[in-house]
Structure formats: structure tokens, C-alpha cells
Amino acid sequence: MPELPEVETVARGVDARVRGERIEHVWLGEKPEPLKSPAALIEATLTGKRIARVHRVGKTIVVDLDATDSEHHAETSNHHTKTTQKDPKSLPKNAKKPVKPACAQWLIHLGMTGRLLVCDSAVPVPPHTHAIVRLNSGRELRFVDARRFGRLSVVAEEGGFTGGGREPLTISPEDFVALFRGRRTSIKAALLNQTLLHGVGNIYADESLFRAGIRPRRQAARLSRDELRRLHFALQAVLRSAIKQGGSSVSDYVDSDGVRGFFQLEHRVYMRTGQPCLVCGTTIRRVVVGGRGTHYCPTCQR
Ligand SMILES: [Zn+2]
16 A cells, blocks of 8 residues: 555656646546545546646645636637647637636545556556546546545645645654654554554554664653654654655656556565564564554564
8 A cells, every 4th residue: 555655756756747737638437436526526626727736645645726727718819829739629618617716636545556647648548547637738647546445536625635634754853742742542553643643654653663662552642752752753764765765666656557566665674574673683573553563673662
């Protein structure tokens, strides 16, 4: 399942490829599961909009849409723009659409197996494609998801989609410490609680607890300020390093329809049950914390 670094990398890769493009046409598949907003609403919200930016909020990919209908209309009626319009019949449709609020956003959650592909429209459409968004460059942004845990929706909230929890990459050490004050659950469960921090999943919780030297079952409220500051540092370092490594393989993810592994973070404890700790040689243990398989070194973590 894609975690924060993978989602961040996909969002950056898609942003680099489609920012500034106008959405000319939206096709949605017949499977109901991926659509969290009504199909007609998604279509109406996206069509004719310009993609202002693609970014990540928690584990959600957010496409900011500019309400450029009127601008676009003026543009096309005054002069022909740099983009060669081969399909003039789509223009009057755009011109008569009501202008939507500027804060309209398209939200994409990749779920377990969801992928966003940017490709030429001539590329054959792979099975399990649930959305095809045609762009003015002639390329397409496609949402492909075999297991259908991914979700597509649109929002037009004041201030935009904020997710709920705090952003782990930018939260300050002070705010991070305050977040866990009085939390009587295990620190592992607290890290995974998306209403506290959004986007931290099992791999990065285990890896950051290892680097901070903290046992996953310890009660969050009983951690010292110093330990929490160490955890803050470790979590951000692990996430940044994963994003850095993911960045180099982003083209595999968004440009092709292969199912290659996304990136390889050097895991120190995650899924290394029974193997020696890379620091001290002690056998890595697996326990279940809050229903999740949890990996730790009994010597390095206290
Ligand atoms: Zn160890």
C-alpha cells in the first residue's frame, strides 16, 4: 500500500507532467467503488478546468483546479493560443459552463493498488482503468486500480481539503510533543492515528521508532519530551529519505503501466523478523500492536 513518501512522489511526478494543462474531457468507468462523489459531479467539476497544482495532503493526492472557464473563453475568442486546438467543437461547451469556485479540488486516494498514469492517448488503456482525463496537450491522466480500494472525489471547501491530522513533514518539534501529551495508547498506535498525524503508515512508524530507540508498545503519554523530540527527528528523516529515493523511480510509476516495486527503502526492522539487527545483532522481533504487525529490536529500543 502506498504510504506518504510514495504518494508524495506520485504527486510530484504528476505535477511536473500536467501542471497548467486544461482538462478537456472526463471519462469515468462503471464500477461504483472508486467514486466517492457522484460521477456527474466529478465530470462537471473537472471538465474545462486548468490544473493549477498537484500536491499531497496526508495520503491523498490533491489536484487544485482553477476556474478558468471565462479566461479560457476570452483567450479563444480573441486569438489562437500557443496550444494548437485540433478539436474546436469542444470549445462552445466550455464557454457556456458556469464558472465554479476557485477552490475546487480533485482528490485521489490510491488505496492498495491505485496508480495514476500520464500517457499519450494512443497508449492502450490497461484493464481496471476507472477514470481517463483528457488534457489539452493530447495526453491523458488515467486512474488504474485493480483492487478498487482507491477513491476519487471532488471538493469545493473554503480553504481547500486539509485532511484532518497534522502534516508529519512540516510539524514543529513542539507541536509534535504536544500531539502525544495525555495519549494513553501505544506510541505505535498513536503514530498510525490519522487524526493526529496524517499519512504515517506501518513501515514508517516501525522504522522511525527504531531510529528513535523507542519500543512500539510504550504508552505515548509516558514518553519523555526528549524521546518525543528524537521520534520527531527520526520520523521526518525517514520520510525525507524515502521521498528522495522514490523520486528517482517516479517515471516508472506514472509513465508506464508496469507494476514495478516503487522504491526500496533500506528497512532496518520492518519485515525483518528473525534477522539480526543491523546495529547490534539482536534478533528482530515481531509483535502485534493495535492490530498491526510491528517490528523492533529489543536491545536498541527501550
Ligand atoms: Zn539492535
